[in-house]
Amino acid sequence: xxDPRSWPSALNRRxxxxxxxxxxxxxxxxxxxxxxxxxxVPLVAMPAVRCEVFGSxxxxxxxxxxxxxxxxxxxxxxxxxxxxxxxxYVALGDSYSSGVGAEASLSDQNPLERCHRTSKAYYHxxxxxxxxxxxxxxxxxxxxxxxxxxxxxxxxPPQLGRLNAGTSLVTxxxxxxDVGFSKILTGCVVKLPWSKSCEEQGRDIAGxxxxxxxxxxxxxxxxxxxxxxxxxxxxxxPRAFSEVDGADGDxxxxxxxxxxxxxxxELGELIRQTAAEADAxxxxxxxxxxxxxxxxxxxxxxxxxxxxxxYMNGLGVSLSALSAxxxxxxxxxxxxxxxxxxxVDQIKKGPGRSLAQxx
Numbered sequence: 627x628x629d630p631r632s633w634p635s636a637l638n639r640r641x642x643x644x645x646x647x648x649x650x651x652x653x654x655x656x657x658x659x660x661x662x663x664x665x666x667v668p669l670v671a672m673p674a675v676r677c678e679v680f681g682s683x684x685x686x687x688x689x690x691x692x693x694x695x696x697x698x699x700x701x702x703x704x705x706x707x708x709x710x711x712x713x714x715y716v717a718l719g720d721s722y723s724s725g726v727g728a729e730a731s732l733s734d735q736n737p738l739e740r741c742h743r744t745s746k747a748y749y750h751x752x753x754x755x756x757x758x759x760x761x762x763x764x765x766x767x768x769x770x771x772x773x774x775x776x777x778x779x780x781x782x783p784p785q786l787g788r789l790n791a792g793t794s795l796v797t798x799x800x801x802x803x804d805v806g807f808s809k810i811l812t813g814c815v816v817k818l819p820w821s822k823s824c825e826e827q828g829r830d831i832a833g834x835x836x837x838x839x840x841x842x843x844x845x846x847x848x849x850x851x852x853x854x855x856x857x858x859x860x861x862x863x864p865r866a867f868s869e870v871d872g873a874d875g876d877x878x879x880x881x882x883x884x885x886x887x888x889x890x891x892e893l894g895e896l897i898r899q900t901a902a903e904a905d906a907x908x909x910x911x912x913x914x915x916x917x918x919x920x921x922x923x924x925x926x927x928x929x930x931x932x933x934x935x936x937y938m939n940g941l942g943v944s945l946s947a948l949s950a951x952x953x954x955x956x957x958x959x960x961x962x963x964x965x966x967x968x969x970v971d972q973i974k975k976g977p978g979r980s981l982a983q984x985x
Contacts, residue, residue, distance in 0.1 A: 706974060718800070720769065722799040723747065726742045727956030800845070802893065860897050925937075
């Protein structure tokens with residue numbers, strides 16, 4: 627029988643042999659397992675111990691995150707004026723934008739000028755109020771409808787074709803001819819024996835308004851597609867009459883004045899809603915531009931037709947054609963100055979939300 631006093635020496639020899647076979651890490655592993663069983667080393671310390679003992683499970687330190695100065699620059703919010711002026715300004719629309727009624731020179735009355743673009747239209751003052759990096763151009767055309775803006779009119783190319791990715795500002799007045807305001811005014815003012823009275827035109831107007839609720843949003847979508855970085859500013863129409871009993875409104879009764887002003891207001895609200903919906907789509911799709919509305923309904927308050935200082939032309943009748951002249955109930959030179967102030971203020975103010983654009 628073996629002498630118990632020799633057991634420690636034998637155990638040491640056997641552990642030494644095992645140590646030779648397992649190496650230092652093997653022994654450390656056995657020791658670690660033994661310590662875990664005893665509860666000396668908590669489990670939460672395992673990753674660090676495993677790294678130290680076995681050389682595995684070691685975590686690399688997280689890399690230092692640094693802001694990308696280029697990305698930061700590209701995502702910065704620009705001011706409304708910066709967005710509007712970084713490219714080209716393009717003025718589109720109908721006679722309220724082309725300047726009919728604001729003739730100030732012989733060239734403004736050139737019969738060969740089919741679109742009747744005049745030198746006092748608000749476009750000229752707006753284009754000079756800001757330093758547009760891409761310049762500016764004037765393509766509004768008298769008599770234009772939404773379809774004319776898309777396809778051209780009287781030999782003029784489509785106004786839409788003037789827009790591109792470099793356009794940063796678009797101003798436009800459109801919709802009055804779709805609704806048939808000239809025809810409406812003729813029915814209210816000239817009142818020929820075979821013409822309808824003012825309010826009898828209400829049903830026809832409602833039908834044309836319903837059509838415009840479809841065609842105007844489609845046109846705005848095309849504008850945004852062609853000029854995705856542009857601020858598009860849509861103008862409503864000013865009211866023509868003061869609605870004051872006894873005021874000279876070219877012999878238009880007070881009741882008819884209210885009827886005509888109400889139709890202008892209704893059209894303005896249609897345009898306002900179209901602009902708001904289009905801008906909401908841009909936001910939801912994270913677009914770069916905007917669609918905004920300028921409310922011109924009360925822009926001529928105190929200066930309506932028949933006032934001592936009118937911003938709106940009164941009635942001019944063409945006896946040969948038995949119809950109202952084109953300049954009738956269109957803004958005067960002072961009227962366009964008032965519209966200029968509206969546009970300039972809106973360009974400075976912006977859409978009321980941030981405008982993030984690539985630098």
